[in-house]
Amino acid sequence: MPHPRGEVGAAAAAxxxxxAAAAAAADDDDDDGDEDDEEDEDEDEDDEEEEEEEEEEEEEEEEEEEEEEEEEEEEEEEEEEEEEEEEEEEEEEEEEEGEGEGEGEGEDDDEDDDDDEDDDDDEDDDDANDEDDVDDDERSMETSKSFESGLIGQ
Incomplete structure (x- = not known):
């Protein structure tokens, strides 16, 4: 029979x-379990550099997004300004077309009635002038026909 102390000693050694293995695993907090401080510091520096680069990239992306938003806002403002200018131009054109049409503001109704009578007289005169114009047109056609026939006869 083996000595009980030997078994206990083997168990104690195990x-x-x-x-010791648990202690080594607990010491594994140094990134990769290496006990070499210089390597751990290098890894820490590398990790910090990577984090800084990632932060810089994120900042650049945010800046680009902000610039794009600003450009979109500027484009929208320009479009709104163009629409306003077009509306103003249309209003001005309508006002210009509207001038001379309709009745003026603040005029007496009595004066308008007199004007209407004058307009009727003017229309009668225009009709008479139209008839005269027709007669004149017929004469000028006859004259040009005789002139043409005179040229042909020569």
């Missing part, structure tokens, strides 16, 4: 080895 327990001590397990404890």
């Amino acid at each position: 327990a001590a080895a397990a404890a």
